[in-house]
Amino acid sequence: MSNGTVRAVMVGCGSISNAWFKGFKDDPRVQIVGLVDLMPESMAKVAEAQELSDIPQSTDLAALLAEVKPDAVFNCTIPEAHLPVTMTALEHGCHVMGEKPLADTMANARTMVAAAGDADRIFSVIQNRRYQKQIRSLQAFLESGAIGKVTTVNTDFYLGAHFGGFRDRMEHVLLLDMA
Incomplete structure (x- = not known):
């Protein structure tokens, strides 16, 4: 480098x-x-x-x-x-x-x-969602202390179970590709 x-x-x-x-x-x-x-x-x-x-x-x-x-x-x-x-x-x-x-x-x-x-x-x-602008902004906001001490953050992600392509051949696709 x-x-x-x-x-x-x-x-x-x-x-x-x-x-x-x-x-x-x-x-x-x-x-x-x-x-x-x-x-x-x-x-x-x-x-x-x-x-x-x-x-x-x-x-x-x-x-x-x-x-x-x-x-x-x-x-x-x-x-x-x-x-x-x-x-x-x-x-x-x-x-x-x-x-x-x-x-x-x-x-x-x-x-x-x-x-x-x-x-x-x-x-x-x-894990590309981890670095999305929205996620990084939320992390910065939480770390700023604007809402006090954060003890728990929960999030959900939903995407239909049929992805197509190579994922159709994967066993446990949600665990392997979307975890």
Whole structure:
């Protein structure tokens, strides 16, 4: 990381990547230096929408990491791809921030956590609602003491149980993907 800026490669240019781009679009601490996806048309669409057509794009993660030497990889792939993407990123010395759920199996989760420890790299999974502006504003308000000492905060989240796509193949989708 140079000058406080994380140089990152976005892996997985599906719909969830749009939420990630929105989250750091105007953050000077993040610079996207490459895009990777198995579907070139998805990559091209994201590159155009995010005004990133001038950065390297590839269907080969290892080759792109060797070329651009980023600090981090943002893993926005489907759960079954989290293990190979994370392991490749760690092998190239990258920190990894991934989309939830952490893995498709507990064994794969343990493998990635152990590999990150062995590589002395950060491996984290984003729970994106936690960092939404509304949630951060509520946290700041509560911490300000404006309503006194807070002893309990309860919240509910509801989303219909049918999500479609890869989630239809997940066992316990609400626990894995929405926890």
